[in-house]
Amino acid sequence: MAKKMRTPEERTIDPAAQQMLVWADELEIGTAFSRADQMAPCNIGGAGMCCKICGMGPCRLTKEGDTGVCGATIDTIQARNLIRAIAAGAAAHSDHGRDMAFILKAVANGETEGYRIRDIAKLRIVAQKYGIEIEGRPPEEIANELADLYISQFGQQKGEVVVVGRAPEKRLKLWRELGVIPRGIDREVVEALHRTHIGDDQDPEHILNHAVRTALADGWGGSMIATDVSDILFGTPAPILGEANLGVLKDDMVNVIVHGHEPTLSQMIVAASQDPEIIEYAKQAGAKGVNLAGICCTANEILMRQGIPAAGNFLHQELSILTGSVEAMVVDVQCIMQALVGLAEKFHTKVITTSPKVKIKGATHIEFDEKHALTTAKRILKVAIDNYANRGQTKIPQVKEKLIPGFSHEYINYMLGGSYRASFRPLNDAIRDGRIRGVAAIVGCNNPRSKQDYLHVKVTRDLLQQDVLVVETGCGAIAAAKLGLLLGEAGLDQVGPGLREVCETIGIPPVLHMGSCVDNTRILTVLTQMVEEGGLGDDIDQIPAVGLAPEWMSEKALAIGTYCVASGAYVMFGGASPVSGMPDKVSDSDAVSHYISEGWEKLYGGKLEFVGDPDEMVRRALEHIDKKRAALGLRPYNPDQFGDSGDERMLALEELPLAQKREALYGVAVEA
């Protein structure tokens, strides 16, 4: 039977992507969008009810009371599948963190080419958190000690991962009582695999308890290490002007796309692309120079630090090659589709793998190592430049938007109070007053099973209208960027009156781009600082805040969702639930869904839910925010109180004669 193929408009709301999908159809080239149409998901596996952890199966359970050959129940199988996904996500983030820690060590010991410690202030602040002596010591010495400490956290066997000590005190105490503090980062991932081997842990709640510990080893472990070290080596982000979407590709330059997650190589490619030798080499090839652009979280890393444009989010990786204008797509780790290689063969694009961990058949492998970083980066760029002569017809959609990324927690702290009074007080006060109703973190992937960017943008817009301040990371942030929501005043007409006042006063966009997916740890830090500032309770679960991943697809997203729940947040995922049970659900197959929602809420104050309908997601988010406001004894949210002191009113007053203006401003007539 012929499958129903969606139109480009049904597949994405992004006009650039729509143009490329029309083009793909004309060329009869498949993409993730068309493959998703052609291949329906397996409804047994999708529901978490397929077990393939041993050779007696795979066992496919379809109705209440079914068990696997070994007797495993639906609940046990769902819990095992979920923890394995969380462990894989935590492993991916944490292994990235480990590599960053090793690079820090190498930089500290002068063993790298081209790197240096850029943010000495952050190095000192982070080192001090762990009691590392900083006074009178050169940065390299401090960095060496910090690197050793961080490296040791991965293989630590007993005790507590030191990074968790940065959580609010009350939360830490709770985790200790519940026995979920990670002992060592690798240990928890290994134990998750051990427990889910045939014939081991078979109590779903006990399995999911360890899922929490594994996820915490990611958020308050590997990922936080990755963010810290990236900032120390490449600079803590601050607002910078950038651009996003396929329109950033250039017809008269050699286009190189960096795609993946680790900033180490991409940062060096940024440096190499500006090197006079490389620019000259490109000119000799007939191009004006090298134009760099990013995809996925590598994009976020170099966008928020150097303002290098983002060509797009996850579902743009194939579309960028379809433009015919990409000389090289340089990939490192994670979220790289195997389809890129076959697609690139239809154009002139070279797919270059660079990580010792990732090879793809048919791709060119140029392995990167920190000892020869700049040399390798130049070599890669020369391969791309040499390929410029092979470029055929191009089709670059003239669609791009400006944005201002770079809201690290350090910058948010600074922007709220300036150099002398840096503080989270104004944010907490704005929430207490009700100018800001609450905060939403909208994060995560694209998924070709839903309309690209639609869910991200829909929930973002709806929450902004309700005076909810939005922070974003990952592909969600790039979605908002492409639709023009990350540019100061541009979005303010779509924002509730109280939030608009706050944004105008501080001079910020209503959606703050906080970085890549490992940088979700910045959100944990912001929440912790809000708790420490006072006035919003004494733990993260009391803050009127929610986390949303409307278009999730990766295992990393499940790890992030779980550590946020364990930190006290209400987290909702869009799309399908990996533990849904069959559509004609029987009570039995709901146990895991209930446990990660109501069960976890009782323990951690946060809960994980899968909500397919975006309106329902927004409704639940607002209900939760209002519930938390009430519990804190804050005045109920009332948008009518605000909107009278923003820029719009000031401009209207400008029109009035002086005396009237003063009366309007001060409430009494003031003599001139």
Ligand code: NFS
């Ligand atoms: Ni996050 Fe970043 Fe994007 Fe999803 Fe992949 S790039 S780490 S996993 S797809 S948001």
